[in-house]
Amino acid sequence: MATSRLSLFFTLSLLYLCNMLSFAMAKPANFGRDFRVTWAGSHITELNNGTSLQLLLDQSSGCGFASKNKFMFGRVSMKIKLIAGDSAGTVTAFYLSSETDKVRDELDFEFLGNRSGHPYTVQTNVYSHGKGDREQRVNLWFDPSSDFHTYSILWNHHHIVFFVDAVPIRVYKNNEAKGVPYPNAQPMGIYSTIWNADDWATRGGLEKIDWSRAPFYAYYKDIDIEACSTSDWQSHCSTTASNWWDTPSYQQLGPVQARLYRWVRMNHIVYDYCSDKSRYPVPPTECLAGI
Ligand SMILES: *[C@@H]1O[C@H](CO)[C@@H](O)[C@H](O)[C@H]1NC(C)=O
């Protein structure tokens, strides 16, 4: 009796602590406080007292930044205004990664530029326990360089959802029960980069960067991290179901979200590894309908 009460108290304290920590992260991120430069600080400029950022790509370099902390489950979102005009060959990325090479977990948003007047492509990928190769591509139905749009990743015990504004563009369900690896054993940091990828990004590498238009700029603001952040994540964050992102309404898409998701799948998806017979003569388990 005493033991179970003590353990209940202990559990509640941990839940409380985790909530406190995740609540603490709910305020908008500040670049200097929450992030660090990972690559070419000279190409990153803080604007508006550190609440927004400008990333620059020129012929000498791209650049990148990362969160100082790692997180376990939650939702990370940011508003991004992508490179305007002719952005062919450039890639701007926002991703979560465990940075553990052999058993890497990673959730990628990669924005592939295009020639003026052609649609920007969003490529998503999911690495789980070191295995990626799960690319999907969606062409955006608006010009993401004319204004800020919100890109977010929801990651909980049930699924991972990539959102463009309120529209789910990708869902990766937890199918561990069917033998599909799911990222739930290690925390991930938040990363962003902008770089020259004209060997593959636009029309398979046919379209090169037009350097006469450099430098190229992307803008970030309102980086919102609602996630469990703790050095002792294993006991604090990995199994609790008390965080909002694990409550029933976040365990699957709601009816409106499901409708929007079907609309994306029907009208805007341009590539899906699940239906790429040359790479996967037998579709991977997670691709089978109904899973
Ligand atoms: C700028 O940011 C600092 C630290 O984040 C804060 O203390 C200060 O009040 C901010 N200044 C303005 C004008 O918002």
Ligand SMILES: *[C@@H]1O[C@H](CO)[C@@H](O)[C@H](O)[C@H]1NC(C)=O
């Ligand atoms: C770029 O535009 C072409 C032509 O409109 C389109 O087929 C392609 O999906 C777009 N995106 C990329 C990354 O090539």
